[in-house]
Amino acid sequence: MSDFKKPKTTAEYEANFPQLKPLMDANMAYYESSRCLFCYDAPCVKACPTSIDIPLFIKQIHTENLTGAAKTIYSANFFGHTCGKVCPTEVLCEGACVYNEQDVKPIEIGRLQSHATSDTIRKDKSIFKKADANGKSVAVVGAGPAGIACASELATLGYKVDIYEAKAQPSGLAIHGTAPYKITNQDVIDEVKYLQKQLGFKIIYNKNIDTRRELNTLESKYDAIFLGIGLGDTRSTGTPGEELENCIGATEFIEQLKLDPLSVTIGKKVVVIGGGNTAMDAASESARLGADVTLIYRRSKESKGAYEFEYDLAKSVGVKALFSTNVTEIIGDQKVVQLKCVKTQSTDGKLKNIDGSEFTIECDFLIRATGQVKQKDFLDLAGLEYDKRGKVKVDSDSGQCSNPQYFAGGDAVNGGAEVVNACAEGKSAAQGIHSYLLGKQS
Amino acid sequence: MADLRANLAGITSPNPFWLASAPPTNSGYQIMKAFDAGWGGAVWKTMGVPVVNVSSRYGAVNYRDTKMMGFNNIELITDRPLSDNLREIEEVKKYFPDHAVIASLMVQTREEWHQIIKDVENAGADGIELNFGCPHGMCERGMGSAVGQEPNVLQTITTWAKEVAKVPVIVKLTPNITDITEPARAAAAGGADAISLINTVQSIVNVDLDTFAPNPSVDGKSTHGGYCGPAVKPIALNMIKSCAQDRDVNIPISGIGGIETWRDATEHMLLGASNVQVCTAAMHYGFGIVREMKAGLEDYMDSKGFEKLDDLIGKSVPKVEPWEHLNLNYKIIAEIDSSKCIGCQLCYIACEDGAHQAIELSEVDGERTPHIIEENCVGCNLCSLVCPVEECITMVDVTKNKTHESWSDYINNGKAPTTFDDDRAGGKHHWVPEPKDALKKRK
Numbered sequence: 020m021s022d023f024k025k026p027k028t029t030a031e032y033e034a035n036f037p038q039l040k041p042l043m044d045a046n047m048a049y050y051e052s053s054r055c056l057f058c059y060d061a062p063c064v065k066a067c068p069t070s071i072d073i074p075l076f077i078k079q080i081h082t083e084n085l086t087g088a089a090k091t092i093y094s095a096n097f098f099g100h101t102c103g104k105v106c107p108t109e110v111l112c113e114g115a116c117v118y119n120e121q122d123v124k125p126i127e128i129g130r131l132q133s134h135a136t137s138d139t140i141r142k143d144k145s146i147f148k149k150a151d152a153n154g155k156s157v158a159v160v161g162a163g164p165a166g167i168a169c170a171s172e173l174a175t176l177g178y179k180v181d182i183y184e185a186k187a188q189p190s191g192l193a194i195h196g197t198a199p200y201k202i203t204n205q206d207v208i209d210e211v212k213y214l215q216k217q218l219g220f221k222i223i224y225n226k227n228i229d230t231r232r233e234l235n236t237l238e239s240k241y242d243a244i245f246l247g248i249g250l251g252d253t254r255s256t257g258t259p260g261e262e263l264e265n266c267i268g269a270t271e272f273i274e275q276l277k278l279d280p281l282s283v284t285i286g287k288k289v290v291v292i293g294g295g296n297t298a299m300d301a302a303s304e305s306a307r308l309g310a311d312v313t314l315i316y317r318r319s320k321e322s323k324g325a326y327e328f329e330y331d332l333a334k335s336v337g338v339k340a341l342f343s344t345n346v347t348e349i350i351g352d353q354k355v356v357q358l359k360c361v362k363t364q365s366t367d368g369k370l371k372n373i374d375g376s377e378f379t380i381e382c383d384f385l386i387r388a389t390g391q392v393k394q395k396d397f398l399d400l401a402g403l404e405y406d407k408r409g410k411v412k413v414d415s416d417s418g419q420c421s422n423p424q425y426f427a428g429g430d431a432v433n434g435g436a437e438v439v440n441a442c443a444e445g446k447s448a449a450q451g452i453h454s455y456l457l458g459k460q461s
Numbered sequence: 462m463a464d465l466r467a468n469l470a471g472i473t474s475p476n477p478f479w480l481a482s483a484p485p486t487n488s489g490y491q492i493m494k495a496f497d498a499g500w501g502g503a504v505w506k507t508m509g510v511p512v513v514n515v516s517s518r519y520g521a522v523n524y525r526d527t528k529m530m531g532f533n534n535i536e537l538i539t540d541r542p543l544s545d546n547l548r549e550i551e552e553v554k555k556y557f558p559d560h561a562v563i564a565s566l567m568v569q570t571r572e573e574w575h576q577i578i579k580d581v582e583n584a585g586a587d588g589i590e591l592n593f594g595c596p597h598g599m600c601e602r603g604m605g606s607a608v609g610q611e612p613n614v615l616q617t618i619t620t621w622a623k624e625v626a627k628v629p630v631i632v633k634l635t636p637n638i639t640d641i642t643e644p645a646r647a648a649a650a651g652g653a654d655a656i657s658l659i660n661t662v663q664s665i666v667n668v669d670l671d672t673f674a675p676n677p678s679v680d681g682k683s684t685h686g687g688y689c690g691p692a693v694k695p696i697a698l699n700m701i702k703s704c705a706q707d708r709d710v711n712i713p714i715s716g717i718g719g720i721e722t723w724r725d726a727t728e729h730m731l732l733g734a735s736n737v738q739v740c741t742a743a744m745h746y747g748f749g750i751v752r753e754m755k756a757g758l759e760d761y762m763d764s765k766g767f768e769k770l771d772d773l774i775g776k777s778v779p780k781v782e783p784w785e786h787l788n789l790n791y792k793i794i795a796e797i798d799s800s801k802c803i804g805c806q807l808c809y810i811a812c813e814d815g816a817h818q819a820i821e822l823s824e825v826d827g828e829r830t831p832h833i834i835e836e837n838c839v840g841c842n843l844c845s846l847v848c849p850v851e852e853c854i855t856m857v858d859v860t861k862n863k864t865h866e867s868w869s870d871y872i873n874n875g876k877a878p879t880t881f882d883d884d885r886a887g888g889k890h891h892w893v894p895e896p897k898d899a900l901k902k903r904k
């Protein structure tokens with residue numbers, strides 16, 4: 020059983036979702052930063068998709084130069100604060116820290132990073148240098164991490180940038196997806212505001228670009244277009260009964276939770292289908308909302324896509340798991356009441372249901388974390404090439420698409436990774452756009 | 462079990478660990494508490510002329526996560542009345558007759574010296590320490606280091622003290638001088654029974670970058686202070702060695718400066734100190750640290766088969782020679798144990814930028830353990846010092862010519878080199894990259 024009660028007040032909600040990486044105080048940061056060895060060609064930097072100069076910013080924190088530390092971070096990654104909190108550091112920088120080789124606790128790089136950035140954001144310190152306006156303009160579709168990183172970099176290069184965003188808030192899945200115990204919505208929004216205030220890009224909200232006419236306008240009005248459109252809704256697996264009430268896609272469920280945590284619908288006996296990080300998040304979150312949660316994944320425990328620490332986190336709040344189990348039918352009149360399942364077996368990579376192993380399980384709320392669809396409709400509309408899995412085809416250095424006026428980055432290109440990858444790709448695409456437009460000029 | 466009883470010029474104590482004259486020995490209360498905790502002796506906070514102190518009085522050097530690795534003060538001698546101190550000395554001696562109570566003194570005229578020595582002897586002091594070391598506040602009045610820096614004056618005052626003293630006289634030396642053996646010899650010539658060193662080193666520990674005033678700040682201004690704590694141990698060890706080796710000094714030494722653990726204390730004694738005195742460590746951690754010192758020294762002595770302190774005192778003195786006697790044929794080079802290496806590459810960049818370009822990175826992708834380029838390694842040791850892993854980089858003996866040949870031998874045998882063709886850095890087998898290669902290197 021879950022140890023949590025469904026939260027009725029904001030205070031109860033916050034108590035059920037305490038921050039996993041709370042901010043450090045100055046004293047903690049002082050001692051933690053003192054441990055960094057200042058490695059040469061440091062492996063932590065190599066493991067960071069945005070190559071932040073980690074030993075440098077840690078040394079700057081240690082010498083009480085927090086603004087300098089924040090400059091070091093932001094010069095590589097515009098979502099420095101968010102990344103410090105939501106990055107899977109265990110498999111990135113902290114996982115690469117040389118201390119692991121000695122079985123000593125690695126440096127808490129993520130928390131140190133947010134320590135520096137939270138200070139500059141709170142004090143609203145101006146740290147970015149902007150080139151003079153160059154008279155050129157770029158449209159960005161999607162105000163997720165990729166779009167905002169691209170817009171920010173372009174703004175420093177002197178471009179006028181307008182971001183078109185379908186939703187009412189910035190930062191895409193960083194707000195609508197990341198688990199509430201990793202970062203608060205306010206933290207994410209504060210960072211975007213901080214960037215926007217200094218860099219001056221514009222965001223036009225509630226503006227879904229979904230017609231050819233709109234695209235024509237963008238193409239004629241702007242010198243280049245960057246697509247940071249991410250992925251679409253949860254993919255259907257065609258399981259009978261998916262259309263029943265109380266059967267929901269994971270990203271949709273999490274978005275509801277993030278936008279209105281006190282009125283999100285949840286059941287008492289929740290099943291989450293899937294073996295990826297989103298499944299683990301949805302399971303953890305359901306448990307923290309007071310539900311009894313079972314995770315069902317069709318493959319073995321070893322072949323799940325989720326990071327081990329995400330699985331551990333889910334287990335730690337009481338989530339049970341059934342591996343090598345297939346949900347074959349969702350049963351119920353109007354609402355879900357039961358799931359028909361069968362055990363599976365993998366032979367030579369092929370998954371087979373084991374005859375005679377069928378069973379049912381009680382379930383009044385089903386969350387399907389079966390992956391997000393790609394934005395093929397949009398790409399067809401824009402006339403851009405994508406691979407057979409629906410990922411936008413781009414030049415890996417410049418992010419340029421099959422139509423040279425278009426550039427892309429983030430989940431739409433990499434098929435779904437982390438915030439930090441979207442930031443890296445958005446920023447490098449901005450450089451790609453810059454070289455492309457400079458080239459056109461001469 | 463090792464016998465820790467110590468003897469400095471006839472002053473005996475149950476162990477060699479004394480508290481140095483400083484705030485921890487300001488009162489009978491503190492000294493009784495210290496003896497109860499295990500200290501073998503205490504040098505009473507310097508008594509003498511009336512003084513007035515300032516606030517604040519201390520500054521510190523913090524290094525990385527270590528607080529107070531260096532400590533600095535602008536305090537003067539005791540500001541408690543002499544009569545109170547005398548009464549308390551008497552009381553302490555009543556409770557602890559076998560512990561050493563030393564009276565540290567600082568006055569001006571011959572008459573004053575005679576009087577105060579008689580007073581403290583009457584109170585029961587086992588010895589007297591002449592404070593010729595205080596580097597601030599007192600020297601302006603012709604006392605403390607003003608005396609310690611003038612060997613003639615130091616000798617004269619020592620003679621005055623010896624004219625009346627019945628108990629042993631220790632002269633405490635200031636390190637703020639070019640050659641420590643000069644005042645040490647003067648003390649011996651004046652008849653001192655022992656010397657103690659070092660007192661604090663003149664210093665400014667840091668400057669407040671907002672107020673521009675150094676610390677400690679007294680109403681916005683500061684003054685130079687006396688530096689002590691772990692940071693000064695190397696200075697103390699060298700000066701103790703110099704006094705221990707000097708034939709004209711030839712009196713027992715009480716070692717002071719940067720002692721915090723049994724290891725520090727043992728090093729002082731190996732280089733010639735008959736006992737040790739401690740201040741900063743007691744100010745930082747309280748009297749309890751003496752337990753670690755006693756236990757450590759005892760275990761060390763047992764493991765080495767030393768039965769009494771005399772078995773180890775001065776054992777390292779003959780191990781220090783002038784540079785020109787060192788063996789030039791001896792050669793070591795660095796070796797990396799790849800099974801211990803954690804891949805920080807600090808050794809690489811240290812040798813590359815700060816030494817002899819004798820370490821290269823692996824060509825194999827993902828392999829982070831660097832390699833030693835043997836013909837370029839001069840055996841300087843830098844890499845093994847920066848390596849964060851214990852015993853990961855060791856220095857191995859590759860001496861080919863097993864004869865001992867020093868610079869003195871070169872000179873005596875007419876072998877002084879006339880060309881730069883030595884085997885080591887800059888020499889025959891050592892390549893130095895071209896200047897422009899610096900710009901080709903990967904970042």
Ligand SMILES: Cc1cc2nc3c(=O)[nH]c(=O)nc-3n(C[C@H](O)[C@H](O)[C@H](O)COP(=O)(O)OP(=O)(O)OC[C@H]3O[C@@H](n4cnc5c(N)ncnc54)[C@H](O)[C@@H]3O)c2cc1C
Pocket residue numbers: 105106107160161162163164165166183184185186189190191192193196197198201226227228229247248249250269270273297300397428429430431435436437438439441
């Ligand atoms: C449940 C969940 C949890 C996650 N947790 C983490 C985590 O803990 N740590 C981590 O680093 N990453 C996490 N991720 C991944 C991370 O959020 C994404 O990799 C990242 O946000 C991708 O950024 P993006 O800019 O490419 O796309 P998105 O963040 O998806 O942003 C795309 C934006 O474009 C807008 N848009 C799309 N199409 C249009 C259009 N046609 N017109 C206008 N606007 C449009 C969308 O509304 C959206 O705001 C998580 C993802 C999910 C789903």
Ligand SMILES: Cc1cc2nc3c(=O)[nH]c(=O)nc-3n(C[C@H](O)[C@H](O)[C@H](O)COP(=O)(O)O)c2cc1C
Pocket residue numbers: 481482483484506507532533534536537538539565592594595633659660661688689690691693717718719720738739740741742
């Ligand atoms: C605050 C303070 C006051 C001191 N006062 C005296 C003193 O009155 N007389 C004296 O001989 N030495 C005095 N000293 C010097 C110490 O006895 C000792 O020589 C010096 O601190 C070096 O030892 P350490 O590194 O173990 O602290 C004082 C040191 C400090 C820190």
Ligand code: SF4
Pocket residue numbers: 054055056057058061062063064073074115116117118126128805
């Ligand atoms: S690997 Fe660890 S110790 Fe080395 S620089 Fe990075 S954080 Fe510091």
Ligand code: SF4
Pocket residue numbers: 797801802803804805806807808809829830831844847848849850853854
């Ligand atoms: S300093 Fe030590 S641990 Fe670091 S790379 Fe060199 S040998 Fe390895």
Ligand code: SF4
Pocket residue numbers: 794795811812816817818819820833837838839840841842843844845
């Ligand atoms: S001993 Fe000195 S020269 Fe030799 S490898 Fe180490 S740092 Fe370089």
